[in-house]
Amino acid sequence: MTVLVIAEHNNSELHAATLAAITAATQISDAVNLLIAGNDCSSVAKAAARVQGVSRVLLADAPAYEHQLAENVAPLVVRLAEGHTHLLMPATANGKNLMPRVAALLDVAQLSDIIAIKSTDCFLRPIYAGNVIATVQSKDSLKVVTVRATAFEPANAEGGNAAIDQVETSEDLGLCQWVRDDVTESTRPDLTQAEVVVSGGRGLGSAENFQLLEALADKLGAAIGASRAAVDAGFVSNDLQVGQTGKVVAPKLYIAVGISGAIQHLAGMKESKVIVAVNKDEDAPIFQIADYGIVGDLFDILPALSAELDRSVNRP
């Protein structure tokens, strides 16, 4: 059995979600190949070769793969699938875009967003916004799987020494043309990797008021997240959305401010180690899962929290 992991990266760095997928792969087999498909991405391949658990790095370095267009990358993965029993990719936006296309081309089912591996053909995955965990068995000889990164410890990024093999690449198929990427500029840590996340909901009331979270996030070195309600209301961009249809996070500390705690939001954060809720409604469902709750007006509590953190920084 050999597993092929498709790496999430940005042509210069390996994304940490890839390390979680490698851990999942090593639970299936000792033979784990890692595909780096991109353009001018040899630095990613070098980093990938050092990851513990990786047997072989496959490098597909060509302009056609620069923007991770599924139309170009899927045929490459299909070509490399032979000789592998499992194809894994983290359930990032790229993974969700690419892997079903791969699975359909191979005429096999996909298992999305798995959180545990029971056996080589049996996996656990959340359904109904995480209200239920399904144990699903694949009858296909080749398993196509996306992996929830927060459910697996990241593989050690150092200590491995895999060989790097260049694989044959293809021209751009011309089905789809990349126009541009608009990347949200932020000096904050990646939402899915941050140790502390401060999230805001409808209770913030406006885009301007989201700035109040910034001060608190600055003090904690935190990433900023949001509920779907806050995204729907146009307070923040969608890449901050935490929940069933957004990102799944599991930081050491998650602070939910003005978030009522709809099940769809909980689906994206309930694996956090410590959860804090700030809400004026003492019956808000978020308090049922929060380790520490404060009932009150967030516009009073946020500045008080920032001030208190200043004090604690200066403690002897």
Added chain:
Amino acid sequence: MKVLVAVKRVVDYNVKVRPNGDGSDVEIANAKMSMNPFDEIAVEEAVRMKEAGTATEAVAISLGEAACQDVVRTALAMGMDRGVLVETDERLEPLTVAKLLAAIVKREQFDLVILGKQAIDDDSNQTGQMLAALLGWPQGTFASHVAVDDDRVQVTRETDTGSQTLSFQLPGVVTSDLRLNEPRYVKLPNIMKAKKKPLEKITPMELDVDISTHLAIIAVAEPTQRSGGIKVADAKELVEKLRNEARVI
């Protein structure tokens, strides 16, 4: 341009779903059912294309048991022209749905298929991508903006770091994300009118598609529950607890 929109009948998003008594499946016998929210967004987008004159015909399709025609009727009430129900009592997996949709697309020569990015019951997020693969079409997934200009479509997609804009020539597949539009409320007169719109019923066998399953659901269970903690009086107490008790700051 002919547009097809796939709509799924799912347990309403307000219903908290639980496993059944023997843990073999979920208990949804008497649950309120609705159109998958992302599919409402897909329908709205198609209806707007119709209203803007870019779409000549907009067709809604659902796949599953007879009751799925309810969500097709809802789509018709929102403004779709006609409906199709691929009727079967078998459990349909995303790959099978993609194959059935591909058969319909080939039969009727659609130019654009819009689907919700994800159904809120099985949370798979697969069908649109699979359909694009089977047809050899381009895919604009997780769309927050779609602009049709003659036979080209420009799609802005939600990504993990912001957004990405793609352009492709039709035919193609688009899957809708939250910010694509805000679906309209269905008005009563339109519900009445929708009852008179044509709704064709067809079976997987008539489409010559194998609907056997690739996946077996072995068991379903509740996740480990997180118990609630304590309420603290103020910011001072919270910071003290986070520092000395939880030790996370």
